[in-house]
Amino acid sequence: MAGVLTVPAPRDRRAGRLARLLGTRIAASVVVLWAAVTAVFFLLRLMPGNTVDVLLARSQVSPQVRAQVIAAYRLDGSVGTQYLAYLGRVLTGDLGESYVLREPVATAIGQQLPDSLALLAATMVITVVASVVLAILGASRRPWVRSSFTAVESLASSVPPFWLGLLLLTVFSFTLHWFPAIGSGGLPGLVLPSIALAASAVAVVTRVLREGLLHALEEPFVVTARARGTGELAVRFRHVLRHALLPVTTILGWMAGSLIGGAVIVEIVFSRAGIGRLTLSAVQNRDMPVVTGVVLLAAVIFVVVNILVDVLNWIVDPRTRG
């Protein structure tokens, strides 16, 4: 309640604070990115087996080709030199060339990124819209309404995405022919995958939002609003929602990062191109340049989304403007 007691800051001081907030967040982000890159490099080292063996698995090559591969990827140097050389390349924006795909990592990621961003955006939109609507409908003091919403949420958050995906495919693609079963083509191809990916997120966000709404509905200002004759839905949308949003924006920021993991499964089930499948095959083939490139990308997305969340919180809730 500190915001209520202090005098509102002049506009230029508020802008200065926002800039400072952004400054510290970006500085912290650089540390996060470095840690992510470093962790990935050493974790891949710790995995059993030798990179060149995995790379050349199931293929018959001469010792010369083997030596050529080792030299080309500097797999013969010490871990320290490999790490420093690698860090230097990342700093200059050179993510290297994929061992397996035989093309620059930036190209490989660039090819798959649009499809993944489309999936991510559609999933976020579905999550936000569905959660807000469901939470407002479900924020009832009647126990049977709340418990039935809770039951559906528990079910939705515990259903594995691949199973939900196959179920959606069977009903809406194989049987009803409403949506295509395979491929990334256009808007129709986006509907089922984003629903499959959003389901558990919707369940979690709805629950958090509903609890917040129920809590806020007990506040005195709601009584005041109702006393003024404001309708029930208007009370919820205009007055209560803002109070319940703060934890939700934080969760959404965290989710954007975790969706990349879920995307792997959804992309396989729906035969969609995307970063998830690229990551899976890169990990299986121990294609280190691609793995590190994807981790960097995920870290960047995570960091950017979280900075946006902080700014959003700053706008939504005066208490965070410290």
Added chain:
Amino acid sequence: MRVPAIACVVLALTALVSSCAPGQAGSADHGPPRPGGTLRLAIQKEPECLDPHQSPTEAAGTLARPIVDSLVSQDATGGIHPWLAIGWTISPDQLTYTFALRQGVRFSDGTPFDSAAVVANLEHVVAPATKSLLAANLIAAFSSAAAIDPLTVEVRLSRRASSLLGALATPYLGMESPRTLGGSASDLCTRIVGTGPFISDGGYAQQSGINYRRNPDYAWPPYGAGHDGPARLDGITVQVAPDNAARFGALSSGQVDAITAISPVNARVLKSTPGFVLYSKQMPGSNYSYWPNTERGPLSDPLVRKAFRSGVDWAQIVRNVYFGVYEPAHGVLSPTTPGYDASLEAGTAYDPAEAARLLDQAGWTGRDAEGYRTKNGQRLTLRHMWSDAGITDVAVQVQAAARQLGIQTVEENLDGGTYVDRILKGDYELTDTNFSAPGPEVLQVLYASANIPNPERGLNNNMARYDNPAVDADFDQAMQTTDQAARLAHYDDAQRQLTEDAAVFPLYTTVDTVAARDGVQDVEFDAGALPGFYDTWLAS
């Protein structure tokens, strides 16, 4: 394993759907072939690179084949026939092959196909910068190539290699336009240009697929093709759909015309569903097999290996798990491999009494509290490293059968790195895999002592770690002779010795499949069992 179980549930649902769809009874007569139409195909595995000179994968071979032709073609019995080369002579020392090239052939970018193009292709395959993972090794004996005149090319070998013509017949040594070979390796991974019946303008897009259109000028099909002239299809669109249930659902709901690599469960559903056909070919090469470590551990004793082979009812396990979709295998090679010796099958029959006798003879006479056989207080335990989780159902049944014999199998599903590491160290008793190849030369890949994997040599394919100078000699002599009957006699002797030694436990013959709706006619498979669509046409 939750995934297969769930997939079965959905499969049951899709089966219901497809059996409700209107379909024709049996395979109707569709009349004479007619041109036109685009085939919509969904494939399971995608290549990491389209260029067959670089990639070792079957997927690359399959997707490159519509675009590239080869110098020669191979039939199912191992016979070599002219293709882009109309003839060839082999020097008496067998070190020089002289090919006469077909006249009037052009790559789809307009470049003429001539001796310079052949030289450029072979040099591209072996160039270190190409980092070829298979093609270069298929022609490991290659020394140099020279253009004698525009339509005559001479290939020199550093040592005798009777496998050369068979290698040249595979898509991995397909002819690409020399104009493209100078470009970067990654460009070729996306787009290749050949003389073949189809052209891909956009090339291959990772994770999504590839589109082909008919090459209107095509007039040089391989031996055994069903027609002359351009392909019958206007084009083919290929999408990558890695999930079995999704791919099958796309076929059964009419969203694609054909799919590759149908799972055994789906194949059974499809066979009882009107309106669909299943094209399949048993793959030549090695069967899907359990491989014993013959170098150390209990299975280094031939008696124990023979006991394990005759004491487990492998054929019944295959019938239980794959319900007739895969045929139980009985030989070192698959029955469709040229030179397969069917007379050796009798020696591998199921005989548990004989197995018990052999184990007693090998000294595993003790029994511990759990009923397993012991020798000097040590339990007879075999660690089975899975090469793929798909072996689960088989492994469970083999484990139960081994238990009956008093043998314990420890099932190990490992990550790729650990698996490779232990293969190199020889730290296992059993593993499993198959290895398809168009000819009996695959025996050398799988059983020559020079191909035992170890940390110095790197990964190699003699996973049985089999080391037998007599068999090595067979392989060497087979490479020395270009006389087909003499070559096959050497490989026959190798098969006999490998069977006597129980160097492998064959499970089933792998099958390459294309499942399609009924209107898709004439899907062919080449000598390596890769599907081809040159003759394919759409009846509806």
